[in-house]
Amino acid sequence: MTKKNPAYHLKDIQHYYGNTKVLDINDLKIVKGSITGLIGPNGSGKSTLLKLLAFARKPTRGHIFYKGRLELPFSPTVRSKVTLLTQKPYLLKRTIFENIAYGLKIRKDKKHLEGRVKKVLSTVGLDYQKFAHRKWHELSGGEAQRVAMAARLILKPEVLLLDEPIASVDTESAELIRKASLKARDNWGATLVIASHDLQWLYSISDKQLSIFKGNIFSTGMENIITGPFVKTDKKTLIKKLDDGQIITLKTPAPKTCTAIIRKKNISIDLEKQPGNSSLNQLSGHIVSMLLEKQTEYIMATISIHDLSLILRLSPDQISCLDLYPGKKVVLTFSSNNVEWI
Amino acid sequence: MDFIVAGFIKAIELLISGDSSTWTAVWATIKVSTGSMLLSIGTGLPCGFLLGYFDFKGKKHLRTILDTMLALPTVFIGLAVYAFISHQGPLGEMGLLFTLTGIAIGQTILAFPIVAAITASTIESIDHDLKLTLITLGAGKRHIIATCLWEVRYGILAGAVTAYGRVLTEVGISMMVGGNIKYHTRTITTAIALETNKGLFANGIALGLVLIMIAFIVNLSLSFLRKQ
Numbered sequence: 080m081t082k083k084n085p086a087y088h089l090k091d092i093q094h095y096y097g098n099t100k101v102l103d104i105n106d107l108k109i110v111k112g113s114i115t116g117l118i119g120p121n122g123s124g125k126s127t128l129l130k131l132l133a134f135a136r137k138p139t140r141g142h143i144f145y146k147g148r149l150e151l152p153f154s155p156t157v158r159s160k161v162t163l164l165t166q167k168p169y170l171l172k173r174t175i176f177e178n179i180a181y182g183l184k185i186r187k188d189k190k191h192l193e194g195r196v197k198k199v200l201s202t203v204g205l206d207y208q209k210f211a212h213r214k215w216h217e218l219s220g221g222e223a224q225r226v227a228m229a230a231r232l233i234l235k236p237e238v239l240l241l242d243e244p245i246a247s248v249d250t251e252s253a254e255l256i257r258k259a260s261l262k263a264r265d266n267w268g269a270t271l272v273i274a275s276h277d278l279q280w281l282y283s284i285s286d287k288q289l290s291i292f293k294g295n296i297f298s299t300g301m302e303n304i305i306t307g308p309f310v311k312t313d314k315k316t317l318i319k320k321l322d323d324g325q326i327i328t329l330k331t332p333a334p335k336t337c338t339a340i341i342r343k344k345n346i347s348i349d350l351e352k353q354p355g356n357s358s359l360n361q362l363s364g365h366i367v368s369m370l371l372e373k374q375t376e377y378i379m380a381t382i383s384i385h386d387l388s389l390i391l392r393l394s395p396d397q398i399s400c401l402d403l404y405p406g407k408k409v410v411l412t413f414s415s416n417n418v419e420w421i
Numbered sequence: 422m423d424f425i426v427a428g429f430i431k432a433i434e435l436l437i438s439g440d441s442s443t444w445t446a447v448w449a450t451i452k453v454s455t456g457s458m459l460l461s462i463g464t465g466l467p468c469g470f471l472l473g474y475f476d477f478k479g480k481k482h483l484r485t486i487l488d489t490m491l492a493l494p495t496v497f498i499g500l501a502v503y504a505f506i507s508h509q510g511p512l513g514e515m516g517l518l519f520t521l522t523g524i525a526i527g528q529t530i531l532a533f534p535i536v537a538a539i540t541a542s543t544i545e546s547i548d549h550d551l552k553l554t555l556i557t558l559g560a561g562k563r564h565i566i567a568t569c570l571w572e573v574r575y576g577i578l579a580g581a582v583t584a585y586g587r588v589l590t591e592v593g594i595s596m597m598v599g600g601n602i603k604y605h606t607r608t609i610t611t612a613i614a615l616e617t618n619k620g621l622f623a624n625g626i627a628l629g630l631v632l633i634m635i636a637f638i639v640n641l642s643l644s645f646l647r648k649q
Contacts, residue, residue, distance in 0.1 A: 135556045159559035169550040172572055181568075182558040230558065240557075 084147030086111040086238060086270040087132060092141035094127055094294070101127050102138070102294040109272060111146075114264055116285030117274040118301050124294040125274040126166065129240045132272060133163035159186065163240040168227030170215040175200075175226050178215060182234045199233040202262065204255040221252035228256055232263060239263050241273040245280055253277075257284050282370045282379065293338065295421055301379070303341040303389045305329070316415070323385040327360050328415040338421050343392050345417040348380075349410045350401060362411050364389070369398075369405055378403075382411055424622060431623030432630055443624065445604050446612040447631050453521045453595070453608060454588045457528035461588075462581055465533045469540025469580075470570065484541065490534035495527075495593030502527040502598050519600040524608070527594035532584035539580025543573045578643055585639060589632065 087109040094102035102124045109115055109132075119125050130136040131143065134153040143150050150157050162182075171178050179196050183189065197207040203225035210222070218226060224244065231239060241260065245253040261284065263269040275281040278301075281288065288300035305327065309317035319327045329339050352361045364384035372379060378393045380403065389411055393403070403409070435443050472483060504510050506517040506526075517523040547569055555565045570577070592610045599606030601615060609628045616624040 130553070133557050135553055155559075155561050158556065161557075162559070163553075163557040165550055165553060165557070167550055169548055169554040171554075171568070185558070185560050185564045234559065 084111075084144075085109055086113075086146060088144035088147070089131075090142045090144070092131065092138045092143070094124075094131065094136075095139045100294060102131070104128075104141070104294075104296050107289075107296055107298070109270060110287075111270050112264060112268045113287060114260070114271040114273065114285045116281040116288040117272060117291060118276075118278065118281065118288055119274075119291035123291045125291055126242050127294075128291065128296075129163055129242050129272065129274060132238070133161050133240050134158050135163065159234075160236060161238040161240065162231045162234055162236040164227055164231050164242065164244055166243040166246060168224060170218075170223055170226060172215055174211065175205075175213050175215070175218070176211040178226060179230045179233055182230060186234075195233055196229075199229045202232060202259050203229045204251070205229070221248040224248050225252055225255060228259060232259060235263075235267050236269060238270045238272070241271065241275075243275055244273065245275060245277055253280055260284060278379075279370055282372060286374055292340075293421060297340075299342065299344075300392075301390050302343060303346070305339040305341060305387065307337040309337070321362075321385045321387060325362050325384065327362065328358075329418045330416050340419040340421060341389070341413055341417065342419070343390050346389065346391055346411050346413045348382075348391055348393065348397070348401065348403075349412065350408075352410050353412065358415050360411075360413050360415055362389075364409060364411065366403060366405050366407050366409060369403070382409060384411070425626075428622035428626045432627030435623065435627045436631065440624075440627075442603060442607075443612075443627055443631075446607045446609050446628060449521060449605075449607060450589065450609040450632075451635070453524045453528065454585065456521075456525040457532055457588050458581065458585055460525065460529040461532035461536050461584060464529075465536030465580075465584075466540055466577065468533075469537035470544055470566075472537065473541035473544025474566075474569070484538075487534050487538050487541070491538055493531065493534070495531060495591040496597065497593075498527050498530050499594040499597030502530065502594065506598070518598065519602060519606055521599070521606060524595050524599040524606065527598045528588045528591065531591060531594060532588050535584040535587060536580050539583060540577050543576030543580065544569065546576070547573060575647060578646070582640065582643060586636060589636060 085108040087107070089104050089107040092102055092104040092107075093100060117125050117128065127136070131138055134143075134150060134157055137151065137153070145157055171181060176196055179199060180192055183192065183195070196211065200207050200210060205222065205225055210226070224247070228244065239260065241256075244256050248256070257280065260271055260273065264271060273281060273285060290297045290301045292304055305319060307319070309319050309329070311331075312318055315331045317329050317331060319329070321327070352363070362384045364382045366380055367383045367388070368381045370379040372392070376395055378395070378398055380391045380393050382389050382391065391411070397403070401409075472480065472487070502523065503518070506512045506515065506523055508518070517526065551569065551572060552565060555568055560568065590610060592614055595601070595606070595608045595611045596614070599608065599611065601607050601611040607615075609632050613625045613628045616622070616628070
């Protein structure tokens with residue numbers, strides 16, 4: 080195992096549920112010790128991808144390399160190095176102490192069990208005396224999520240996969256989960272992959288963001304997805320009419336595809352419409368949110384154009400030059416040729 | 422109404438005085454029901470687990486057969502066991518007819534589908550997230566199976582209690598296979614039937630009280646275990 084090997088390398092992965100393809104990943108590498116955010120709508124394949132990364136499910140096709148080694152069939156050793164906190168964590172019908180110690184006990188690692196449980200409970204903000212001997216059903220949703228997190232952290236896994244860890248928790252729990260995740264990376268170099276709908280939270284914790292849509296991964300982070308229905312105006316052109324009267328013109332896709340991707344790098348922002356070029360889409364909208372990408376200090380701006388949301392990645396200079404802020408009216412411009420279809 | 426009250430008082434006297442015919446029937450019932458429960462749990466639990474946990478061809482048909490067996494009348498089981506262990510039957514040489522072992526075999530056939538079907542249903546009802554959780558905590562196959570069983574222990578216990586109730590109260594098998602022989606194969610239920618026919622209500626009520634007490638103690642113990 081050389082240091083050059085990434086934690087994961089997924090090659091030509093395809094996964095099906097029955098006849099439905101839910102994942103289609105040509106090549107994906109996840110760097111050791113990184114925190115990767117996974118963004119995508121419901122049903123896009125995030126949970127399935129996390130299950131594959133946890134070696135809990137075998138892909139229908141393709142190869143998963145873990146630290147450079149092809150893992151198939153999954154060995155018990157590799158499974159014990161990776162752990163997944165599912166969206167709806169299941170607590171065993173035992174005490175909280177037993178729940179947290181379960182993973183260690185099956186590894187026959189019972190040294191200083193009480194001390195370790197005490198420590199990990201405090202990491203997730205729970206008091207040992209108050210919680211250790213409670214039953215599984217005597218917890219609130221946020222406490223249960225933190226207990227489930229503690230049950231993973233105590234294993235000191237090489238990889239910690241979190242599926243919507245703050246979907247049903249209060250802000251205090253979300254912050255504790257964020258701090259505990261960062262500790263895992265900083266203290267023992269864990270690699271984290273976190274799926275979340277809460278972009279602000281995800282951007283505050285992750286080094287890199289991947290977006291996933293219909294099982295396709297976009298390693299450039301969030302990209303803009305425009306779904307149908309489209310109207311065909313001629314052989315080469317499709318249009319989408321927005322309810323406020325604005326029109327998006329896109330060049331004809333390959334047959335049978337109906338979802339367009341507009342890369343954020345191909346969209347420019349201005350304060351007013353520019354005259355001229357008919358092949359350009361110019362859409363008016365309002366900035367609804369701005370998120371800081373902590374690694375680069377770029378800003379992810381979400382612009383609402385009636386019922387459509389588009390995302391742009393803007394430099395600090397662009398922000399100050401155009402004096403952009405949430406609520407400001409802007410014009411987005413992109414070429415009808417700069418479209419990909421999936 | 423008076424004869425019921427009198428019978429009840431007489432029943433208490435019989436139990437306290439240690440009436441031998443009453444107490445041998447009680448011990449025969451305890452022995453035979455314990456033996457049949459051990460056998461039915463030993464076979465029904467693994468079969469129910471396999472049926473509930475794994476998917477395989479013919480699973481639905483097996484489940485249908487098992488569910489049908491739940492409705493087997495005790496006299497039919499008694500008849501079938503009798504046919505097999507009577508002197509003319511294929512197992513006649515084993516000398517099981519009119520023995521407690523013979524009754525236990527019949528009662529095992531009665532309890533097995535209950536234990537297996539309830540175990541299978543309980544295993545099927547396991548939260549899908551449990552197995553995933555265990556895998557992601559690093560559990561191997563052995564630990565997954567053991568933990569799954571432990572998670573549904575109350576459901577399985579409920580199945581065992583249901584089966585025990587059926588075994589404890591059946592008459593058909595004990596009567597046909599055991600022959601209701603005094604001091605030998607007479608159980609509480611066959612004794613109640615006989616004493617009532619003879620008009621000895623006190624003896625019948627005494628035995629009925631013991632039957633209820635046994636059922637109560639079993640359920641109380643399980644309730645205590647659940648609290649633990």
